[in-house]
Amino acid sequence: MDMSKKKIETKNISWEYAAAPESSSHIQLKEKYDHFINGKFEKPSSGKYFDAINPATEKKIASVAEGSKKDIDKAVKAARNAYDSVWSVMPASERAKYLFRIARLIQEKAREFAVIESLDGGKPIRESRDIDIPLAAAHFFYYAGWADKLDYAFPNRKPKSIGVAGQIIPWNFPLLMAAWKIAPALACGNTVVLKPAETTSLTALKLAELIQESGLPEGVVNIVTGDGKVGAEIVGHEGIDKIAFTGSTDVGKLIQKTIAQTEKKVTLELGGKAANIVFEDAPIDQAIEGIVNGIYFNQGHVCCAGSRLFVQESIKDIFIKKLQDRIETLIVGDPMDKNTDVGAINSKNQWETIQGYIELGVKEGLDIFQSSCSLPKSGYFIKPTVFTGVAQSSKLAKEEIFGPVLAVQTFRTVDEVIEKANNTPYGLSAGVWTDKGSKIFNLTSRLRAGVVWANTYNKFDPTSPFGGYKESGFGREGGLHGLSAYLKFD
Amino acid sequence: MNLKKTITIPDFTKSPSVDQVGIIERSSRFQTRSIKNESKIQALKMVLNMIDLTTLEGKDTVGKVNQMCYKALHLHDDYPGLPTVAAVCVYPSMVAIAKEAVKGSGVKVASVSTAFPSGQAPFSTKIDDTKYALDQGADEIDMVISRGKYHQGEYNFVFDEIAKIKELCGAQARLKVILETGEIGTLDDVRRASDIAIYAGADFIKTSTGKIGSAASIPVTLTMLYAIKDYFIKTGIMVGMKPAGGISTSKLAIHYLVMVKEILGEAWLSNEWFRFGASSLANDVLLQLEKQRTGVYQSKDYISID
Amino acid sequence: MSERISVLKTYKIYIGGSFPRTESGRFYTPTNSKGKSLGNICLSSRKDFRNAVVAARKAFGDWSERTAYNRSQILYRMAEVLEGRKEQFIAELILQDSSAKQAEKEVTVAIDRLVYFAGWCDKYQQIFSSVNPVASSHFNFSAIEPSGVVAIVANQTYSLLGLVSYMAPIIAGGNTCVILASENKPLCSISFAEVLNSSDLPGGVVNILTGKRSELLNQMASHMDVNAMCYANHNWEELIQLKEGAVENLKRIKSYNYELLSSEIENPYLINDFQEVKTTWHPIEVIGAAKASY
Known part of the structure; x- marks a missing residue:
């Protein structure tokens, strides 16, 4: 089909959000x-x-x-x-x-x-x-x-x-x-x-x-x-x-x-090293939100963080592209700014640990993607990071990093991904993204984890039991x- | 960007599924963005410049259309340097009047067509309707899709109608395709209808006619933006977005801009690619701009209605 | 005419649905209080335990995914078969120092206990599961699932009941297990394996070893592919040993001191002790919900 859409010159618009700091004047803190x-x-x-x-x-x-x-x-x-x-x-x-x-x-x-x-x-x-x-x-x-x-x-x-x-x-x-x-x-x-x-x-x-x-x-x-x-x-x-x-x-x-x-x-x-599993029939854009929320919520300092992304091979390229685009929109920086999505790493120690894993991934020759955001000059910050092509046997896929670092693996079949997801000493949580009900129940019953989020992630409620296998x-x-x-x- | 490249028409029965709860969660994130100071002023001016000032009533008269067109060019002359709106939107019978009234201003004239708002007319009538509007000089055509046919599963029929109207528009007019999402049903349907419209050649996709209770909402618009984004990733071709109806406050309008920026990027932040179909939004924006300028909360009495 | 020579039973262990001798070739000869030998009993090695865990792990997928109705019928079948072999067990118990009356009681309680837990197989899930009223648009429920492979140190006092009372709730709950039988009173355990073997129970769901606790407890506690342990004796030193050994893979350790002839052990909480709670979330589409008034 010949698509002769009218070509329109786009203007070069830049619209940044001004700083929106939460006031700390009303708090009472003793020395x-x-x-x-x-x-x-x-x-x-x-x-x-x-x-x-x-x-x-x-x-x-x-x-x-x-x-x-x-x-x-x-x-x-x-x-x-x-x-x-x-x-x-x-x-x-x-x-x-x-x-x-x-x-x-x-x-x-x-x-x-x-x-x-x-x-x-x-x-x-x-x-x-x-x-x-x-x-x-x-x-x-x-x-x-x-x-x-x-x-x-x-x-x-x-x-x-x-x-x-x-x-x-x-x-x-x-x-x-x-x-x-x-x-x-x-x-x-x-x-x-x-x-x-x-x-x-x-x-x-x-x-x-x-x-x-x-x-x-x-x-x-x-x-x-x-x-x-x-x-x-x-x-x-x-x-x-x-x-x-x-x-x-x-x-x-x-x-x-x-x-x-x-x-x-x-x-x-x-600890945990949760698998977040995306099938080709998933609601893709919501899955991307779930992946982002799964690993960058609280800078990845979450025991149930979805730190292992398993994406079905048939949608890998488009999924990673959209994931990267989404990560680019995350606002990283001052925790006190109401628009900040990803704040500061909790301590210098933890910053060093996470940095160590990132360096390891780079040394292992993995493909790394980091947000192009700029970081504040002082304080402990790390850019949201994604490693693709990670092997099941890599440390990045095995160890709990407790930071904003996502390890991406691909899979072909349901059985394969269940086996890989369960192939860990941990069993705290897991995520499943698919539009098919029977597939959801197959996975949610076979994943060995205490909390399974299907078509959602990182949800908490006082009435909902939380804990691991x-x-x-x-x-x-x-x-x-x-x-x-x-x-x-x- | 190779506009001549061949694009495969997808199987619309397999449009991507949408999880409504996920969409609502994402939507609420845009609404927690805090837009202050100079960002807010910039945004408010952008909003004004993206408005399709609209009158679509049985009682529309030459006088009413002329008044609205004057307002389109002179939003609030007390505030120097304000932009005009993007377009005025009227019935085909009023296109010539509007065209004359905004001549030379850069403000476009959009005409609804294809048996707006129901679309329940023979296709030949829809063609005549559109041709008339084009003959009268319309720069933009806002057509409605056949929702009845959509619900009967006749996606090809809906597609062909849009493609034909697009052909009529040719180089003269840009085509906005109204899905009337309030009648389309779930977000899965909104997504499918968006895909049909985009692949059939829509320059813009638009939520609503404004003639039924359920109008534009952030979740519906977000679903449509994702369709635009997917098409752009696949083809490199930009498609515009126009939420219409129900957006009457500056705050909400700014959250739409936040959404467009974060989903599609800043390239879409101009009236070439994003419009608000609204009649009362402009005045609320003006109130806010005056508040920002003077530091004092404003009264509607100081902003002219038309 | 000479008296008939009776055929003596060779007691072997039970792994993966077959009856091998211990790979170590060793045996021990426990005696009753009168000093009479109970026979040459396999002195299972750490390798036997390892093999039994492999068999239990292999059987876990199938057993845990069987319908609860099917598991229920298999436990009931055990009771049926045991009832039919009552006399054999009574004789073995008498040989192991029980009075005739005690022996009869132990066997009948064991049969009834199997029936009791057979009945729980398709019911405890409803007792321990919940639908949780979360404050968002999600359907959220917690269901229980078997822990996996459970190592059981059977009660030492009751040759039959000390094994059956703990095995029953554990397999009723979909786990598979490896049981170390009573060291001094091992006879009924192997005879019970024969009951299991003719009760439609898939091989590997229950594995039974005989031998010495002093040799095997460490191995049982530290094995990384054992998910939980059931310790049914009252020996503080041994329990500490197990708890320390279990640290590496954070095995769940449960210890019990029930009086087995009474019915106090007959409760579903024992099943629940070897279950994990899994909570599942899924969004609920909310279109039209506010307007629904049915």
């Missing part, structure tokens, strides 16, 4: 933060503090107490005391009301939390504002309602609280992970000692202030800050009945080993299934 023990802020027994750094500017934003064994001892004692004397004997419906109250307070202070989350962790304000903080509030609200209904969740079982839970959380979703841990633990009648990640302590400490404001009995929630050594003190502490950990698989194994000789209960939510950990967080981690049964 120095102490541990939160027994309802009060307490100076660290070591007298030492470490710096909370804004990864987008490399500037210090506050000092945070460095924990030690003595601090953990105090916190555990407070938690035990609160458990015995108040929390475990309080009517469950009253426990519920405290949790509802906390949920409401988070909603009221959502903007302040969002700003601090982005300042401290580097994630785009759009994400902390629209995802992290609302979900954290929703989590408290959801589990609040469970507190006095536990008997209905486990028929014939007489669920009972466990005691003191030691909770160690990562730096990728600081407040949200605190909510994931604290809300079900408290709903089930336990008290907690929580340690936030050392690079992202601030929103947990703001949560401590909020908990004080809520009037929650002293000692029910204790928060001790510090690095992995403090975490190890929690794991090894005799007064703790239950460990809940979210973080790397290596540390998860170490915890498992440490507590083998004890009767401590444990739930682990660890195999080396991605055990136990579930969220939903009815998330309760059993904090209960014991006759």
Whole structure:
């Protein structure tokens, strides 16, 4: 067919979005933060503090107490005391009301939390504002309602609280992970000692202030800050009945080993290397959104990130082209700008790790594509990156990078892609994109992963159980299934 | 760009599928973009320059059309340096009037045709309708597709009608093809109808007639932009986009621009490739521009209606 | 006329639906409390365990994808076959120090327990699954799936019941397993393998080894292709050993101390302990939803 369309000269138009910074003038941040023990802020027994750094500017934003064994001892004692004397004997419906109250307070202070989350962790304000903080509030609200209904969740079982839970959380979703841990633990009648990640302590400490404001009995929630050594003190502490950990698989194994000789209960939510699988009959443009959201959401600092893209060979070229075009439109930079899609890498350490993988990919001779965006001069930033032609045996396809780096492989048949997707020690999540219902169910039932997103990706909800198969950990967080981690049964 | 290259017509029954929830999620992302300061002023001026100022009523008169055309050229003379709108859009019977009224201004005259808005007329009538508008001097033809035939699965019929009208337009007029998405159904159908129109030779694809309840929306427009993008990737040929109806605020219009920029790129950000079919949008944009200029919130009393 | 010489049974192990001798060629000779030998019992090696895991892994796909109705019928069939061979098991139990009354009780409880778990095969999924009311336009459900290959250290006290009580919920849930039988009372385990072998159970779904815990526990705990472990004894030292060994592939370890003659073990939570929760999301198109009023 002869297409004689009228040729039109196109004008050379350039339209850039002006900076749209979120104001941080309304937030209240202290210069120095102490541990939160027994309802009060307490100076660290070591007298030492470490710096909370804004990864987008490399500037210090506050000092945070460095924990030690003595601090953990105090916190555990407070938690035990609160458990015995108040929390475990309080009517469950009253426990519920405290949790509802906390949920409401988070909603009221959502903007302040969002700003601090982005300042401290580097994630785009759009994400902390629209995802992290609302979900954290929703989590408290959801589990609040469970507190006095536990008997209905486990028929014939007489669920009972466990005691003191030691909770160690990562730096990728600081407040949200605190909510994931604290809300079900408290709903089930336990008290907690929580340690936030050392690079992202601030929103947990703001949560401590909020908990004080809520009037929650002293000692029910204790928060001790510090690095992995403090975490190890929690794991090894005799007064703790239950460990809940979210973080790397290596540390998860170490915890498992440490507590083998004890009767401590444990739930682990660890790493992942999720396959995101696109078939030729998929809704392609939405699949591209899902791939982008799957790997560049929160700079790829997501345990369930869709870091392995499997694209059916018949659509590979067009798919990669469109994916690249989409990546070009991502706005990378100042986390505080409302238009930023990809923010700062959480820490210098993590920046170096990710950079190491990128260099490895280049050295392996893989095809690399990076967004042509320019990066801010200071701060830890990495351009959204895609490696194509990656072999199943390459480190880039095997190891969790925890950054904005996508490894692309192609496949021909359904059986082949299922086998490749399952060919990993991890099993946290997976994605499937196809328009055909029976194919979706074939894949969703055969993929060995705890969360499977079909024609969507990286969706979270308090009612939806989350957690992994195999080396991605055990136990579930969220939903009815998330309760059993904090209960014991006759 | 080789315009003479042969293009294979795809099987329209196999148009790409669209996931509506995914489209809505993407749509909401455009709407969280925060456009401030100089970007906003630039955008508002772009919006004005992309408007097809429209009157399509049974009661249209020479007087009404003349008034609208004057407004098209003098949006708000109190604000120096404002652009004109892109075009005025009228029924075929008013083309000559409009043509005279905007003479020499660069503003185009668009005429609806092919038994607008229902398209329920014999094909010969549609041809006569279009020929008349062209004879009267129309620079652009806004045709409607046969939705009835589309729903009967007669995609070839729909295609052939568009191709024939395109042939009539020749070098004189650019062809906008109205899908009337509110009658077309799901986003899968919007995509298929877009593909049919594009491959049949549309210079623009347009959402709506403005004559039924359901008009342009961001999700529908996004679906159509993806069709344009795919065609461009395949052929290197640009096709324009015109959402029409329901876009009456500056904020929403700016979000359309964000969407066009992020899906198709800045090359589409001119009235050669993007139009708003709207009657009340212009005045809201003017209110916003005055607010930006003066720093004071404005009243409609200070902006002329026509 | 001389008395008839009875035919003695050779006890072998059960791997992949056949009855090989241990590849190691070794045996041990447990005795009852009166000092009477129970026979030459295979002293399974770490290689035997490895082979059994290979067989279990191979059988997993088919077994887990069978209809629940089919699994249910196979478990029920086991009960039928065991009922028919009751006398053989009673005799073996008496030889292993049970009184006649105790032996009778253990066998009948074992039969009834198989029937009990046979009935759960197509029901526990509905108890432990959920449709989750997420706050977005998605259909979201959590269903449970078998963990995979489970290593079972059978209860030492009950030669038959100590194996059946844990095997039944684990395979009812679609897992395959490798069982280390009671060390001192191994006879019923191999006879039970014969029951399995004539119950339409596919080869490899249940594999049974005899031998010494001291030799095999480490291997069972550390094997990277075993997904979970069931420890049915009350020995703290052994449990620690298993927990430490299980770290490398984060095996799920469950330990139990049920009184097996009582019905307290008869609950679906035991099935659920060897299941993984999988949550699936899919968008729901919302066209017209707001207007629907049915």
